[in-house]
Amino acid sequence: MDTFIQVVLTGFTIGSFYALVALGYTMVYGIVRLINFAHGDLVMVGAFFGWALLQLDWIEGMPMLPRLIVAGAGAVVGTSLLALVLLRTLYTRLIGRSTLGFMLVTLSVAFALEEIVKLIFGAQQKYYPPNDLSSETIDIGGVAVNGMDLVVIGLAGTLMVGMIWFAHRTITGTAMRALAVDHDAARLMGINVSFLIAAAFVIGASLAAITGILSGTYYGRVSFDMGFALGLKAFTAAVIGGIGNIGGAVLGGLTIGLLEAFVQGYLAGAWSDAVIFGALILVLYIRPSGILGERVAERA
Amino acid sequence: MALLSVEDVDLGYGELTVVHGLTFEVNAGEVVALLGPNGAGKTTTMNGISGVLKPKRGRIVLDGKNLAGRAAHHVVAEGFRHVPEGRRVFGTLSVKENLRLGAYSLRKKPSLIAERVKEVYDLFPVLGERREQLAGTLSGGEQQMLAVGRALVTRPRVLALDEPSLGLSPRMQHEILGVASDLASQGTAVLLVEQNVREALRIADRAYVIELGRVVLTGTGKELAADKRIEATYLGGGSDELESEAAEA
Numbered sequence: 001m002d003t004f005i006q007v008v009l010t011g012f013t014i015g016s017f018y019a020l021v022a023l024g025y026t027m028v029y030g031i032v033r034l035i036n037f038a039h040g041d042l043v044m045v046g047a048f049f050g051w052a053l054l055q056l057d058w059i060e061g062m063p064m065l066p067r068l069i070v071a072g073a074g075a076v077v078g079t080s081l082l083a084l085v086l087l088r089t090l091y092t093r094l095i096g097r098s099t100l101g102f103m104l105v106t107l108s109v110a111f112a113l114e115e116i117v118k119l120i121f122g123a124q125q126k127y128y129p130p131n132d133l134s135s136e137t138i139d140i141g142g143v144a145v146n147g148m149d150l151v152v153i154g155l156a157g158t159l160m161v162g163m164i165w166f167a168h169r170t171i172t173g174t175a176m177r178a179l180a181v182d183h184d185a186a187r188l189m190g191i192n193v194s195f196l197i198a199a200a201f202v203i204g205a206s207l208a209a210i211t212g213i214l215s216g217t218y219y220g221r222v223s224f225d226m227g228f229a230l231g232l233k234a235f236t237a238a239v240i241g242g243i244g245n246i247g248g249a250v251l252g253g254l255t256i257g258l259l260e261a262f263v264q265g266y267l268a269g270a271w272s273d274a275v276i277f278g279a280l281i282l283v284l285y286i287r288p289s290g291i292l293g294e295r296v297a298e299r300a
Numbered sequence: 301m302a303l304l305s306v307e308d309v310d311l312g313y314g315e316l317t318v319v320h321g322l323t324f325e326v327n328a329g330e331v332v333a334l335l336g337p338n339g340a341g342k343t344t345t346m347n348g349i350s351g352v353l354k355p356k357r358g359r360i361v362l363d364g365k366n367l368a369g370r371a372a373h374h375v376v377a378e379g380f381r382h383v384p385e386g387r388r389v390f391g392t393l394s395v396k397e398n399l400r401l402g403a404y405s406l407r408k409k410p411s412l413i414a415e416r417v418k419e420v421y422d423l424f425p426v427l428g429e430r431r432e433q434l435a436g437t438l439s440g441g442e443q444q445m446l447a448v449g450r451a452l453v454t455r456p457r458v459l460a461l462d463e464p465s466l467g468l469s470p471r472m473q474h475e476i477l478g479v480a481s482d483l484a485s486q487g488t489a490v491l492l493v494e495q496n497v498r499e500a501l502r503i504a505d506r507a508y509v510i511e512l513g514r515v516v517l518t519g520t521g522k523e524l525a526a527d528k529r530i531e532a533t534y535l536g537g538g539s540d541e542l543e544s545e546a547a548e549a
Contacts, residue, residue, distance in 0.1 A: 171407045174397050178390045184352050185388035189450065190376030190405035 002143055007265035008258070009149045013218065015257020016156030020211045021234030022241065022249035023163055024204025030180045030244040031200050032095050034102045038086070038109040039204060040231010042079050046209025047222040048117055049075035051126050064131045068217060075209040083205035087198060095197070110228065118224040125223045128216040148218050155214065159207065160250045167246040176200060180244055233276060240283045242290030251291060255279070301364075303328045303489045304349075304380070304458050309358030309368070311341065311348040311513075317356065318344045319513040326458060331481060331490040333500040333521070335534065336510035342493040343385055345510075346462050349491075350382035351375040362458065377405045381451035385462040385493075387443045391436025395427055395446060398435050402450030413453070420449035423479070441472035448479065459483060460491040465499065477503055497534040501525040 024039050053059060053071040086109060094102040133147035167173040175191045183193055216222045233256060241252025256276055263272040302325035311319035319341040326332045334342045347353040349360050351372035360368040367375050390398050399420055403413040421428030424445040435446055444464055451459055461480060465473035473496060481503040484490045494500035501507060504521035524530050
């Protein structure tokens, strides 16, 4: 029973990482119908921004929590600015003009970001400072639970609920869903389309940076190549959930995290990719548009 | 001084120019119809005013301000609302969400949005009954009401309707054009592109006939309805009735 509960917790933790990254893929796809393959590497960039900030002298004396918050805020701002610069300089001219061009450019940016970080910081893993929660277990109803699992699940869960609320309960979120249907009609509503595209990139980059910091804190280490596989699995999560759908990204991310945890806990870690991509094929075979994918006619 | 004046405007796509030196005006409280065959440039003109398409030349002046080349969201904020051909409602969003998005330029004032959305429910009660329904599940006539309602939530000074009666039953055509006529009598300037020329001329104070991107004829609704050239080209042979019947089916 203890193993089962720990596996479920780990599943939700890994799933939270996938879900937060999947939200970025799905928001951008929802608005411009394109996949940003550099998105996974923004997690890595965020993790390195955070690592670099944690090394600063003036921040080192602080207690762990404020230290992480300052580093996290810096990582969010830095990663968002990077995403905005990439959008303005490289992506904007391709959106709506060349689907293949956009995908190839984002793929190139993914590799470029990895190489640049490797040149600056080296190929070795970098270690996040240890924190009390990772080493401590909390006793909940007789089960020993890792404190960091609860932190990740709590923070990510809040962000996921916040994103679903944003998409459905705010007028800006509603406008973003309208952009999935018809850009020109949205313009005629008075919606500033290029501003909302930028906003979607910034929100996605912020969630990626938070994932980077959380992952660095949770695993204790980061490396220049941590983003690509994570990004690919998060993209899979977004597709399984129904790409373009905010709730679908959350559902897909948690599904993949739980699958991975159960395979690692009861089978063997080596099987987890086979099971995850097998699940992708199965879901798409049964529901080509994903679990929560759009089924309603967009225009009558 | 007209409320909206389009002065010597060229419009087109890339190298191609579709509208050449177009000049016309619309006054407050007036219904002005743009007539002409398919491809004459009527929809292009609407897109050019609303900022979906940038004019290559000329001025578009609304109440003294030149809107030519300004982004669509600025044009909406200045009081020009364009209801596009084919209605273009957001099918995957609810009726209420569509109406709230229509008031996007008022997003800093949520209570005003709620008030304006309620006014649309008063004007079109069927939309109020179906407020939680997805817009894609509405009938064609209801979608047209939603498309018009989505523009009215900002109380536009100029309302541009592109083919509002296309594909609707004669009863629904009559209702939608009646709403346009009522809005004009309350002071809104209405710019109307309409395939049902007989109905359009019945409610229009003035009309411009456009062919190949140029104004070829202009006059009051009554004058044009009696004009032999209009009669022959647009009103002859009872083809309207046939079209209406086809639309109803």
